[in-house]
Amino acid sequence: MRTDRVGARFFVPGPTAVRPAILREMVRPMIAHRSAEMRELLARVYVTLPSLFGTRRPVYVASGAATGMMESAIRCGSRERVLALVSGAFGERFARIAESCERSVTRLVAPAGKTVSAEALADALEHGAYDAVTAVHVETTTGVIADIGAYGRVVAAHDDVMLLVDAVSSVGGVEVAMDGAGMDVVLSASQKALALPPGLSFIACSERAMARAVTLPYRGVYLDVVRMDEYWRQGETAGTPAIPQLYALDAQLAAIGREGLVTRYARHAAMAGAVHEWVSEAARRGRGVGILASEELRAPTVTCLTIKGDAVRLVHLLRARGFEIGAGYGALAASTMRIGHMGDHTVREVRALLGALDYALGELEA
């Protein structure tokens, strides 16, 4: 199958494919980062971005990767004792970052393909004194989506506990209801369901999170949300932003507005559905393939496939057919692979990938 859409065969779960029209937005001359022109650009971004986070709070934009914003959430949103909900490598990264910032961390670890239940969270908060809970909305390494709303209701029953959420693989592809679900800090990045090149990351804080942040000493400077807020109030960014990605973000937010969030989220659900359907059908035909995530926990943006046989070789076989997907992550590298069906991909493109995957699985099993 041929396609004229560059990136139509690129299904890595981040960085995701970027449409050529969006890439071309980056080829514009530099502008000063403290200029009127930049403030106009940022004004559009600052007005639009919160809808993707489901918040009326500001969303700050910074140059850098999401790991930096995870650290920002920890340094500015937690005090001493962190309860980390771990359902994959990024949940574990959140926990390690907290430890690296001198927080005492307790982990609740879900089995592979599961999330930590709201009941387990409630129980832990009942029996331990924590001031923050870290959670990952869509865990990119296992393809599970957590019920953040349920977490939010549990956390709301405890005074002075903040809910810090990694929404890296959800913002732009799945509804993120920051205000409605009681999230205190939500972070994301450009190179996932927003379908932009990497280089920008985002963070939003509830009023009470911001009130806590100002009381915390030694937050540093670069990842300090209080400083980000000061610049946001002036319509600027704290540091020199990745200007090409800002141009691209501006254009992409306009395109997302034209598509409509409801339609965009439905498209992601349909892409995930196409993958789930194909796996059931392939399994029925005896192909050695399954889905890691429990049925009720499958993310609309990324699927982690379990492979009977050499998953690493399967990724290479697909590459030979012109399709790029993600290898399994960490301990799951040998037995899983990941399809990022997010951003600007279409159901048709996903089906083309699945066709190629079927052939590649046949080659693997032959």
Place this chain on the structure above:
Amino acid sequence: MRTDRVGARFFVPGPTAVRPAILREMVRPMIAHRSAEMRELLARVYVTLPSLFGTRRPVYVASGAATGMMESAIRCGSRERVLALVSGAFGERFARIAESCERSVTRLVAPAGKTVSAEALADALEHGAYDAVTAVHVETTTGVIADIGAYGRVVAAHDDVMLLVDAVSSVGGVEVAMDGAGMDVVLSASQKALALPPGLSFIACSERAMARAVTLPYRGVYLDVVRMDEYWRQGETAGTPAIPQLYALDAQLAAIGREGLVTRYARHAAMAGAVHEWVSEAARRGRGVGILASEELRAPTVTCLTIKGDAVRLVHLLRARGFEIGAGYGALAASTMRIGHMGDHTVREVRALLGALDYALGELEA
């Protein structure tokens, strides 16, 4: 005057003008950040970049702004007591970052247009117990260049004191002799004399700085040079890098190689010389213009001009003529303006700017 070089009239001291050919490098499809293709790209960058820092040590590449790397230098390179050499706003930022990371900071502040002398540094180190000295090579806000070699000789006389250097506005435009001058940590960014868009920052550590880093607790994760080194050893970057800027960096390093560092540095000296000459001549003609930096301390990459009259209005008058320069910074905003004569600019382009500046000064004084 007309020119076909986009950016030929953009003289902000960061972000600097980027050549269209380099901007076009960014319009390439995404690749996975853990792929063979990425490792090939990074291999070229990792081999070439150290020559611009004057080091045989690795130069790590990260997504983000230089402020993040300043914080990295502090968190990973200093223990408790920092001596901050301040000759402008970025020297002061280095000091504040150290304070924000729980370091006790003593400042040596030079008068505007001066740098802290090596004698003053020697005296301070003699009379106080410091474990790190922060210095700015080229101070972007005042246009002074510090004698880092002299600082290095002073610091070398003291055991266990690290020299941490902001080389943001020098790397790529002035010789930076990290190993030769005894610098322990050197940081820079993409959007200055490298003439790339913002989005990437760089940091290099001496062996003894790296040996200290591993002993320091709570360095965090995102700005941790030990983690950066682990990924560098695998030929990767710690986080997902700003891929478009990496494409551009790869092409720009090749172009810098073709130009040659000696030629490149000479071109920067010639651009600075053209500015200095014009200012002397304009002053002789009675134009109210001077140079903030003492004659022996003038940076080859940026000049801070003192203006008799409204400097802010002068920037606007120049903009009306199609030329963009930098306003004065902070306390110097009303009385100075800054020309970034760095990156891929030419002496001819600088002269065109100076011609326009002459007219604009005439308008200002009229």
